[in-house]
Amino acid sequence: MYTVKEAAQITGLTEHAVRFYTDKGLVPSVQRNENNIRIFDGESINWLHGVKCLKQSGMPIDVIKMYIDLCIEGDSTIPQRYTLMMEHKEAALAKLEEAKLHVAHLEEKTALYQAILEHRILDTTNPANWDRIQHMHGDVFYKASRRV
Amino acid sequence: MYTVKEAAQITGLTEHAVRFYTDKGLVPSVQRNENNIRIFDGESINWLHGVKCLKQSGMPIDVIKMYIDLCIEGDSTIPQRYTLMMEHKEAALAKLEEAKLHVAHLEEKTALYQAILEHRILDTTNPANWDRIQHMHGDVFYKASRRV
DNA sequence: TTAATACCTTCGTGTTACACGAAGGCAAGA
DNA sequence: TCTTGCCTTCGTGTAACACGAAGGTATTAA
Known part of the structure; x- marks a missing residue:
């Protein structure tokens, strides 16, 4: 279980960026404790890593958001995710x-x-x-x- | 001799961009006629091409500006221009x-x-x-x- | 002569993905 | 009690324009 600061350190993002991503819904597994504090577990950290990584390869935030929403939807969206990723690969x-x-x-x-x-x-x-x-x-x- | 529109067509830039560049001093040879209209000659077009090209390779406008100012200053600045270009190449x-x-x-x-x-x-x-x-x-x- | 077109200007907003700071508030630990 | 660290919202700034509006001028065609 990690705080914003720790999550930022682990992923190499800034605290600003970590909050930004979580608020945009790019970290589905993030929770809040009873004091309204963001709590990151291993999965959240993975999502952050993933976002960072897609981000670095030039994918805009709103497309990352789409991709993540597809992931959340489950395995039935794998074909769409594949298409999306292929297009992104072509762009790259x-x-x-x-x-x-x-x-x-x-x-x-x-x-x-x-x-x-x-x-x-x-x-x-x-x-x-x-x-x-x-x-x-x-x-x-x-x-x-x-x-x- | 070309107008903004023609210069834009030739270089593949938008009219907005052409005005933007000239106003930023990135097109040293551009003139105005008696009606205050920007007049581009072959050299201006070359500068525009050059700016576009540095731009595309990821050089920020203010650095392009520096480079062009060095060009205007004359051949005594060739060493500085070389250094600048080398740094940019490394970045690329x-x-x-x-x-x-x-x-x-x-x-x-x-x-x-x-x-x-x-x-x-x-x-x-x-x-x-x-x-x-x-x-x-x-x-x-x-x-x-x-x-x- | 008039209307359309093309140019000019400044102003202002929107974009992307944050960075950065401020103000104000809450909760835990020394 | 005081500090620290977290939270929030707000607002500004960045780069490099895109885009539109308002308002003005000059040429050209009907």
């Missing part, structure tokens, strides 16, 4: 692909800067070169940006 | 790794559901099985969530 995959593009893109950008700084392209520290490379910054900024 | 890499974890995690979750639905684990459609698998939903929810 799309994000992964995007993230790959971004990294590739930034790799290129930093490589360009590095080349400049290592004087493989131009000695930008030499004022004599400054007007030849006057618009370099624009190029560097622009070069990789057409792609995304 | 971290996000990529996270995204991989999330996908792996969701793969597992959906696989579990699939196994259930294909009756490889239990026939959940048969009411006779319902109390044996009463807490399955909790398990499914929880199983992969300890990890993240």
Whole structure:
């Protein structure tokens, strides 16, 4: 049996977030004692872990809520839960692909800067070169940006 | 020479966003005509593309602003820009790794559901099985969530 | 000439998922 | 008794706009 503070410590959430989640109905098993204090048991902690985890993977709160309501409804909702999870997985995959593009893109950008700084392209520290490379910054900024 | 509407069409941004960016100083080359209308030339469009692109890769507006201000300052700021971009790249890499974890995690979750639905684990459609698998939903929810 | 269209401005609200603080109250332990 | 820790509601702020309204200006077509 844990308090808000303990639940927060265990799950790595803030106390604010723990209260927020419980109040939103994302922790079905949470109880209140006679002093109206939230009491978390092992199951509540599991739910919190689960919420955190779906949250981290980018699922919005209201969708998590839907999922949890389906869980509460029982095993008859397994097909719906499967569908929901599949859709979320597809979304996560799309994000992964995007993230790959971004990294590739930034790799290129930093490589360009590095080349400049290592004087493989131009000695930008030499004022004599400054007007030849006057618009370099624009190029560097622009070069990789057409792609995304 | 383009209007807000055209610039929005070309870059795939909304008119709101285009005005927002120009007003924030993220499009240095944008001008106003005698009627106070924003006039975008090719360079402005490039800046807009660049902003969109940094934006998409997760850079906050104020950091983009910093970067652009450095660009405007000229080539003497190339080292700072490099540092900034490297940091952003590291952040993007971290996000990529996270995204991989999330996908792996969701793969597992959906696989579990699939196994259930294909009756490889239990026939959940048969009411006779319902109390044996009463807490399955909790398990499914929880199983992969300890990890993240 | 008039009406429609497209641009401009500022203002204000809504969104998401909280963070953070304040005010005010209750209950248990030293 | 005092402190601590919990509770509540309220309100503000965040990021990056979306969206609409109100009110003004300028061009263009009928």
